[in-house]
Amino acid sequence: MKPGKKGSKVIVFGDTVSLDGFLRFKETLCIRGKFRGTIEATGALIVDRGSSVDADHISVSSLTVYGSVSGQVRAVDKVDMLSGSQVRGDVAASRLRIADGVLFEGQCSMTGTEREVEIFSRPTEDIKADLQRAHG
16 A cells, blocks of 8 residues: 655544544545445545445545545546455546456546547548647
């Protein structure tokens, strides 16, 4: 498990912790035990190897999964599913990374895109020009 950003606090629920309820946090939370309930946070969530989260929904800035997550996930920034992890439920995030060896059952939707780009009905030059204006 990698810690949070340099200088940020990481709160750890140890492997002997089993919690049912509602979680709200602003920093980075690492779950090494078991959690069941709802998570609504502005911080990042790390679900460590061997741990499990069973939630009706999870709303966080980012989610990194080494263990097992079940429930609807919404991440403002990104979701990382690392090798050996299991995610069951729909995922919405700006960025999504699924490593080899991940069990993922659900649908994913990418959020944060400014607008849809129809690439099949427009000339390539028009698409390139739009992208250059948007990112230039």
